[in-house]
Amino acid sequence: MTSPDRKVPAGAYVGSSAPNNVANLQAVNWAGIAQGTIADLLTSYQSVNTAGQILNGANATAAASASAAVSGSGAAQSTASAAQNTAAANSASVASLLPPTTPSGTPGSTLSDTFARTTLGSAYNPIKSGSVANLVIVGNQVELDSTGSNSGTGSVVALDTTTLLTDDQSVSLVIGAANNSASAATGIVLRADPNLLTFAYAWIYSNQVHIGAGTRSGGTNAYSDWTSGSVTVNSGDTVTFTAIGANYQLLVNNYPVLGYSDSTGTVPTGSGRRSIGFACSYNSGNFSFAVAALNAADRSAAVPTGTGWSLVRGSTVSVASAAGAGMRVTGVYDTVRQAADVTVVSVGAGQVQVNRAGWYLISAAFNFTNYDVLMRTELWSAPSLGGTWGLLRAGAVGSPYDTDSNGNSVANSNATSGSFVVYLPKGAVVAPGLTTTNSNALVGPFTCFDGALLNWL
Numbered sequence: 001m002t003s004p005d006r007k008v009p010a011g012a013y014v015g016s017s018a019p020n021n022v023a024n025l026q027a028v029n030w031a032g033i034a035q036g037t038i039a040d041l042l043t044s045y046q047s048v049n050t051a052g053q054i055l056n057g058a059n060a061t062a063a064a065s066a067s068a069a070v071s072g073s074g075a076a077q078s079t080a081s082a083a084q085n086t087a088a089a090n091s092a093s094v095a096s097l098l099p100p101t102t103p104s105g106t107p108g109s110t111l112s113d114t115f116a117r118t119t120l121g122s123a124y125n126p127i128k129s130g131s132v133a134n135l136v137i138v139g140n141q142v143e144l145d146s147t148g149s150n151s152g153t154g155s156v157v158a159l160d161t162t163t164l165l166t167d168d169q170s171v172s173l174v175i176g177a178a179n180n181s182a183s184a185a186t187g188i189v190l191r192a193d194p195n196l197l198t199f200a201y202a203w204i205y206s207n208q209v210h211i212g213a214g215t216r217s218g219g220t221n222a223y224s225d226w227t228s229g230s231v232t233v234n235s236g237d238t239v240t241f242t243a244i245g246a247n248y249q250l251l252v253n254n255y256p257v258l259g260y261s262d263s264t265g266t267v268p269t270g271s272g273r274r275s276i277g278f279a280c281s282y283n284s285g286n287f288s289f290a291v292a293a294l295n296a297a298d299r300s301a302a303v304p305t306g307t308g309w310s311l312v313r314g315s316t317v318s319v320a321s322a323a324g325a326g327m328r329v330t331g332v333y334d335t336v337r338q339a340a341d342v343t344v345v346s347v348g349a350g351q352v353q354v355n356r357a358g359w360y361l362i363s364a365a366f367n368f369t370n371y372d373v374l375m376r377t378e379l380w381s382a383p384s385l386g387g388t389w390g391l392l393r394a395g396a397v398g399s400p401y402d403t404d405s406n407g408n409s410v411a412n413s414n415a416t417s418g419s420f421v422v423y424l425p426k427g428a429v430v431a432p433g434l435t436t437t438n439s440n441a442l443v444g445p446f447t448c449f450d451g452a453l454l455n456w457l
Contacts, residue, residue, distance in 0.1 A: 108164070108165050108166055108297060108298025108299075109162075109164060109165050109297070109298060110295070110296065110297040110298075111160055111162060111164070111276070111294070111295070111296040111297070112293075112294070112295050112296075113160075113293065113294045114140065114292070114293045115137050115140050115141060115142055115291070115292070115293065116140050117137060118137055119136075119137060120135050120136075120137060120142060120158065122161065123160065123161055123162070124158040124159060124160060124161060124277065125158070125159045125161055125194070126156050126157070126158050126159075127156070127157045127158075127159065127195075127196050127216070127221075128154065128155075128156050128219075129154055129155050129156075129157070129216070129219070129220050129221035130152060130153055130154020130155065130220070130282070131149065131150065131151045131152055131154055132144060132148075132149075132150050132154035132155065132156055132281075132282045133145040133146075133147075133148025133149055133150050133282075134148060134156070135156050135158060135280060138290070140292065141176035141177060141290035141291060141292045142158070142176075142278075142280065142290060142291040143176070143177070143179065143280055143287065143288075143289075143290035143291070144156065144280045144281075144282055144287055144288070146287060150282045150287075152284065153281070153282065153283045153284065154281065154282055155187065155221065155279050155280065155281035155282070156279060156280055156281075157187065157189055157196055157221070157277055157278070157279040158277050158278055158279070159189065159192060159194065159196065159275045159276070159277035160275065160276055160277050160294075160296070163194075163274040163275050163276075164274045164275075164276060164296065164297070164298050165274065165298050166274070166298040166299075167191065167243070167269040167270070167273075167274065168243060168244045168245065168298060168299045169190045169191060169242070169243050169274070169276060169296065169297070169298060169299055170190075170240060170241070170242040170243075170296065170297050170298075170299040171188050171189070171190050171240070171241050171242075171276045171277075171278075171294070171295070171296045172238055172239065172240040172241075172294070172295045172296070173186065173188055173204075173238070173239050173278055173291050173292075173293070173294055174236070174237075174238050174291070174292040174293035174294075175204070175233060175234065175235055175236065175237045175238070175239060175289050175290075175291070175292065176235060176289055176290030176291055176292035177235060177289065177290040178206060178234070178235050178289060179286075179287040179288060179289060179290065180283075180285075180286035180287050180288075181204075181205055181206040181233075181287075181288055181289045182205055182206045182207055182286075183205075183283050183284075183286035184205075184281045184282060184283040184286040184287055184288040185203035185204055185205050185210075185279075185281050185288050186203075186204045186278070186279065186280055186281070186288040186289040186290075186291060187201055187202065187203055187204070187278060187279030187280075187281065188201065188202040188204070188239065188241040188278055188279075189201050189214075189275075189276060189277045189278065189279060190241060190243055190276045190296075191243055191267050191268075191269055191273055191274065192273060192274075192275040192276065192277065193272065193273050193275065194272070194275050195216070196214075196216040196221065197215065197216050197217075198213075198214070198215055198216075198267060198268055198273065199213075199214045199215075199267065199273075199275075200212070200213060200214070200241075200243060200248060200262075200267045201213075201214045201223060201279075202239070202241040202250050202258075203223070204233055204239050204288075204289065205233070205288075206232070206233050206234070206289070207230060207231075207232060207233075208228060208229065208230050208231065209228065209229060209231055209233070209239075209250055209252075209257060209258055210223075210225045210227070210228040210258075211225070211226055211227060211228075211241070211248055211250050211258050211260055212224050212225040212226045212227075213226065213262070213266040213267045224266075226248070226260040226262070226266075226316075227258055227259075227260050227316040228258070229257055229258050231252055231257045233252060233289075235289070236292075237252055237253055238252075238253055238254070239251070239252050240252075240254070242299060243267075243299075244299055245335070246261050246262050246263050246265070246314075246335075247259070247260075247261050247262075247314040247335050248260045248261075248262060248314075249314070249445060256445060256446075258316070258445075259314045259315070259316060259444050259445025260314065260315055260316055261313075261314035261315040261334045261335060261444070263315070263334065276296045278291050278294055305340060306340055306341070306452065306453065307340055307341040307342065307354075307355075307356055307358075307452070307453035307456075308338070308339075308340060308341075308342065308450070308451050308452035308453060309336070309338060309339045309340070309342050309344065309352050309449075309450065309451050310336075310337040310338045310339075310448065310449075310450045311333040311335065311336055311337070311344070311347060311350050311352075311448065311449045311450070312333060312334075312335050312337055312444060312445060312447065312448040312449075313332055313333050313334055313335070313442065313443070313444035313445065313447040313448070314334055314335045314444050314445050315334055315443075315444050315445075316443050316444055316445065317443070318369050318441035318442065318443045319331055319332055319441060319442050319443075320439070320440075320441055321366075321368070321434065321436065321439070321440045321441055321442050322439055323436050323437060323438050323439045323440070324435070324436065325435045326378065326391060326433060326435060327433055327434050327435070327436075328349065328380050328389065328431050328432070328433045329349060329350060329431070329432055329433065329434060329442075330348060330349050331348040331349070332348060332349070332350065332442055332447060333347050333348055333349075333350050333447075333448075333449065334347065334348070334444075335347075339352075341355055341356065341453075342354055342355060342451075343355065345385065345429060346431075349431055350364075350431050350432050350449040351429055351430070351431045352429065352430055352431070352449075352451065353385060353427065353428070353429045354424050354426065354427070354428055354429075354430070354453075355426065355427075356426060356453060356456045357423075357424065357425045357426040357456060358423070358424065358453050358454065358455055358456030359421060359422070359423050359453070359454040359455055359456075360421070360422055360423075360424050360430075360451050360452065360453055360454060361419065361420075361421050361451065361452050361454055362379055362419070362420050362421075362422060362430060362449075362450070362451040363417065363418065363419040363420070363448075363449075363450050363451075364377050364379070364417065364418060364432035364448070364449045364450075365377070365415065365416070365417035365446060365447060365448050366415065366416050366417070366432075366434060366442055366447050367414060367415050367442065367443050367444070367446045367447050368414045368415065368416075368440045368441065368442060368443070369414070369440065369441040369442075369443055370414070370438065370440050370441065371414065371438075372414075372436050372437055372438045372440055374397055374436075374437045375397070375416040375434065375435065375436050375437070376394055376395045376396060376397045376416060376418070376434070376435045377394075377395040377416050377417055377418030377432065377433075377434065378391055378393065378394045378395065378418070378432065378433035378434060378435065379391075379392045379393040379394075379418070379420050379422065379430060379431075379432060379433070380392060380430065380431050380432070380433045381422075381424070381428055381429065381430045381431075382428070382429045383425070383427070383428055383429075384427045384428070384429065385427075385429060387429070389431075391433070392420075392422060392430070393418070393420040393422060394418075394435075395416070395417070395418030395420075396418075397435070415446075416434075421454070430451070431449075432449045
């Protein structure tokens with residue numbers, strides 16, 4: 001090595017044993033970096049230690065679950081089952097910190113369990129149907145004992161011995177190890193009699209879900225599906241089953257996948273039917289998902305504020321829709337989710353009268369059972385009750401586009417929607433309408449009509 005003036009600086013060339021020999025520079029630099037890094041980490045850990053002194057009990061529980069997840073992570077490098085446990089443990093850790101909340105000003109309670117123990121214990125009443133073994137806890141997850149006596153088909157429903165306080169309920173499960181979940185279902189139970197004589201249920205497979213009404217007689221459970229659908233469920237997912245009024249809904253990771261309106265009251269309600277729980281099942285050698293965590297809460301709707309409305313068809317039972325242009329709907333909606341400072345004149349027809357003049361954002365969406373690519377959503381209005389109806393706004397003719405499995409845009413020929421900003425005088429009545437080319441049928445739970453006041457005079 002020489003300098004620009006061709007002079008050799010003193011010490012430029014040294015022996016291989018010298019500490020500043022070129023071969024030793026990497027070690028010298030790394031040692032300096034390591035020392036600086038360790039110093040930074042020590043400072044960080046000192047801050048963490050200080051913050052840790054003020055963590056509450058829920059955080060401590062989550063930390064224990066997270067520790068179990070870390071252990072699972074190491075094993076996951078060699079086995080797929082450990083990876084499933086890790087995902088479920090992480091999800092259960094978060095779930096323990098975020099139990100469902102009961103709306104303020106309404107009666108209610110919450111229940112939460114991450115199963116961080118060795119046995120299910122007296123907090124649950126296990127009720128068997130069929131020849132199955134007991135529920136056990138393995139790695140903080142509840143499942144049927146695979147070494148026990150299991151034959152044919154059957155299930156164990158574990159009802160929480162603490163009941164909720166109202167008929168409007170929500171129960172969430174964090175899904176654990178997959179086992180043979182394509183052939184055996186994990187269950188969610190709510191609005192149950194303490195002896196499981198009547199109840200509403202959701203069955204969860206890895207590739208499909210069902211909701212319906214259940215009964216028990218002679219030591220055997222009977223299940224009558226209201227509706228079912230195809231959906232992928234994985235270890236670590238959160239599945240939520242809710243019942244508010246006559247309306248039931250199933251969500252996977254907070255996304256609605258099934259809905260039904262039990263308008264005839266198939267599942268009775270009342271103070272003696274507010275138990276909740278979960279179930280694990282066995283089917284000819286196959287075991288259902290394990291359960292990694294449970295959260296439950298009363299879900300009585302809070303009194304809405306502001307000005308607006310939300311009407312939906314909760315039922316997945318189809319209702320006929322004739323072909324034609326400029327048609328206001330009838331008998332479509334069955335549920336008023338919210339209504340504040342407006343008058344719902346007709347639920348089925350979606351007719352809403354506004355009590356304040358102002359600018360409103362109004363949207364409508366319709367889901368059909370059959371193909372019809374030439375559709376449009378419309379907004380109709382009348383100046384007052386009994387007034388003459390007229391077309392106020394019309395959306396574009398056509399269908400929205402989805403993305404197929406190859407990433408290509410394809411027409412969604414089973415849905416149409418539209419959103420409109422309009423000025424409405426006080427006392428005006430609005431309702432959704434349709435233009436279609438084919439006779440069809442509308443279904444829930446994504447057929448809806450919503451509006452909100454943006455400002456007023």
